[in-house]
Amino acid sequence: MDAQDQTRCDALFHALGTKLLGIAPDAIIHDALAEPQAAVDEDIVMAQQALGESAPLKLVRLWRNRPCLVLPRRHAHSPAIGEASALAGMPVVFRKSGGRCVAHGPHIANLTLILTGDHTAPRAPYRPLLDLLGSLFASMGFVGEMRSVSGAHCDGRHNFAVDGKKLAGTAALVMRRGERQAVLAHASISLHFIASDLTAIMQVERALGFEADYSAQSHVGLTELLGNAALSEIGTDRETCLA
Amino acid sequence: MTAIVVPTDLWEDGSPAVLGTWLFSDGEQVREGTIVAEVMRDKASYEIAAPASGTLRTHVAEDDEIALGSAIGRID
Structure with a gap:
């Protein structure tokens, strides 16, 4: 990604943040985090803290990470994880939600929604997140649909697709502590698609x-x-970026 | 002995899922309430807690298909 793309991604991320705060005023915006695994784990920390609160909570976090690949934690103990990580060309970290390998980096905005208590819909964990994504993208002037996309990485029924192409993928984690539960659903939104991400993902998954x-x-x-x-x-047009 | 059962209310349509991973090995000691397994469906991970304290015995392997209400292991 060149300097112009980087600048565009920065501006797009901040524009997304502004739009999000118009929809969810209490949303947390995290950018430029220090360490890839800690950035991923912050979602879990927030969910665990929310589980400890007696009141129903709705937490929204928009964040970016340093360049890395993110795998479900079930793969952390795979005999092939060493070989796979060596092929990645960037750090490999782990998440608790499902799906397959995804890329993080300055060109990806992650949107996390954590719901507890009466807010939760554990039997339909993606619905509130997809509603939020729909509102967010509608505020930017375009609409999409929830669907699987043939040929997309980490494919699933709850992608947010535009014109048949995957713009955002989703995954979820349902946590229970006795009678209390939290639903954590997150989306990876492509600010700028980079084909080399797919190459790295395919190498890791094949390994x-x-x-x-x-x-x-x-x-x-x-x-x-x-x-x-x-x-x-x-403010992300070519002239502005080159100025 | 206490069975580790996939709760019947985890999702709506009753469709099958897979055992994503065991977080402890067969024969390990676990405490009641500890998350011992993850069930995967539709890219969603559902945590399964130990229903009692004791020795974990696993009945299904990772990636095996499982149904709501099925016993995936037990605590001895």
Whole structure:
């Protein structure tokens, strides 16, 4: 990713944050975190703290991470994880939610929604997050649909897709402590699609024994979707970036 | 002996899931309430807690298909 793309991603992330605060005023915005695993674990820390509160909570976090690949923790003890990590070309860290391998970095915005108590819908863990994503993207002028996307990495029924391409993927974790429960659902939103992410993901997944054959044509980033006019409005047009 | 049962109210449509991972090995000592397994469905992970303290005995392997209400292990 060159300097212009980096600048665009920075501006897009801040624009997303501004839009999000208009929808969820208490949202937490985390950027430029220090260490990839700690950034991922912060979601769990927040969920565990929420579980300890007696009142029902709704927590929203928009965040970015340093470049890394993120795998479900079940793979942490795979005999092949050493070989897979060596092929990644970047740090490999682990999350508690399901799915397959995803990339993090300055070109990916992560949106986390944690619900406890009466707010939870553990039998439909993605619905509140998809509603939030729909509102967030509608505020930026475009609509999408919840669907699987053939050829997309970490595919699932609850992707947020635009024109048949995956813009955001989702995964969830349902935690129970006695009678209390928390639903943590998160989305990885592509600010700017980078094909080399797919190469790294496929290498890692194949080393872990998965069939992995993904297509760049199945993915899209916000920079592609928004177009120059919209990018200009949020200060990410070419001229601004080169200034 | 206490069975470790996948709660019947975890999701709506009763569709099958897989045992994502055991967080302890067969024969390990666990305490009641400790998260011992994860059930995976639709890219969602559902934590399964030990229903009692004792020795964990696993009945299913990772990636085995499981159903709501099924026993995936026991605590001796």
